[in-house]
Amino acid sequence: EAGVVQSPRYKIIEKKQPVAFWCNPISGHNTLYWYLQNLGQGPELLIRYENEEAVDDSQLPKDRFSAERLKGVDSTLKIQPAELGDSAVYLCASSPGRLGEQFFGPGTRLTVL
Amino acid sequence: QQPVQSPQAVILREGEDAVINCSSSKALYSVHWYRQKHGEAPVFLMILLKGGEQKGHDKISASFNEKKQQSSLYLTASQLSYSGTYFCGTEKTSYDKVIFGPGTSLSVIP
Numbered sequence: 471e472a473g474v475v476q477s478p479r480y481k482i483i484e485k486k487q488p489v490a491f492w493c494n495p496i497s498g499h500n501t502l503y504w505y506l507q508n509l510g511q512g513p514e515l516l517i518r519y520e521n522e523e524a525v526d527d528s529q530l531p532k533d534r535f536s537a538e539r540l541k542g543v544d545s546t547l548k549i550q551p552a553e554l555g556d557s558a559v560y561l562c563a564s565s566p567g568r569l570g571e572q573f574f575g576p577g578t579r580l581t582v583l
Numbered sequence: 584q585q586p587v588q589s590p591q592a593v594i595l596r597e598g599e600d601a602v603i604n605c606s607s608s609k610a611l612y613s614v615h616w617y618r619q620k621h622g623e624a625p626v627f628l629m630i631l632l633k634g635g636e637q638k639g640h641d642k643i644s645a646s647f648n649e650k651k652q653q654s655s656l657y658l659t660a661s662q663l664s665y666s667g668t669y670f671c672g673t674e675k676t677s678y679d680k681v682i683f684g685p686g687t688s689l690s691v692i693p
Contacts, residue, residue: 474624512585512670512683513625526680561624569677572615574624 472496474575476562482581488550491578495543495564502539503572504547505561513561513574519545520568552582584609586673588684595661595691603656603687605671614647614654615672615681618665625670628656661691 475494483489495502500521505513516535518526521542530537534553539545549556559579563572586607595601605614613632617625629640631647631654642659658665668688672681 510686512672512686514683515680518680569613570630571627572681573627576624 474562474564474573476560476575476578478578479576480579480581482583483552485554485582486551488548489552489580490549491547491560491562491580493545493547493562493575495545495562496573499564499566499573500542501565501568502545503561503563503565504537504545505563505574507559507561507577509558516547549580552580554582556580557582585682586671586684588669588671588687590687591685592688593690595665595689597663597691597693598660601658601661601689603658603669603671603689604653605655605673605684606651606653607673609652609673609675611647611649611652611673612676612679613674614645615674616645616654616656617670617672617683618667619670619686620667628669658689661689663691663693665689666691 477492502519504516506516507513517530517537519539522539535549537547559577561577562575565572586605589604593601615630616628619625633649645656647654668686670683670686672683674681
């Protein structure tokens with residue numbers, strides 16, 4: 471079974487530039503999560519989707535971050551404009567339903583210069 | 584509110600046992616445990632639900648004390664492959680989000 475796919479794996483950009491991350495969850499998984507992970511810290515939820523509906527985006531900085539999950543499958547997370555403090559690993563995870571095991575992707579390591 | 588994990592880091596020799604603790608100031612519905620190796624994605628270990636039994640997987644098991652709002656992860660006869668950072672994640676209710684702790688770094692040496 472294919473796991474959660476994320477791209478790109480690494481991204482280096484100048485501050486104030488836009489950046490986008492893509493996630494393809496495991497087939498059949500209705501719930502999709504975007505997390506931010508700073509070095510030496512646990513993942514922090516940015517947004518959770520149930521199918522195509524964003525059911526928890528309270529931690530998403532909406533002035534610069536946006537996300538979408540078209541047709542309830544793939545998802546894109548965008549930052550515009552990026553700031554130095556956005557440097558982190560962005561993890562995508564999916565699960566069959568609301569409860570239970572989350573399957574994480576390899577993450578995208580973002581460096582903002 | 585983020586759960587507290589202890590210890591922050593531990594070094595073991597192969598074959599030794601370890602306990603990692605996770606505690607919350609709020610009543611909990613569930614506790615999740617994940618392991619993350621350096622540069623890799625977190626990998627699920629187990630979930631403990633309120634009212635549930637102690638879980639186990641090979642030589643890794645966990646308990647959940649609802650009254651004390653604590654969970655402990657037990658690693659027995661540790662192997663080199665156990666090295667990594669262990670995160671607990673807690674949910675206050677069945678419809679809440681999982682909040683992860685800061686992690687416990689575990690290193691197993693020969």
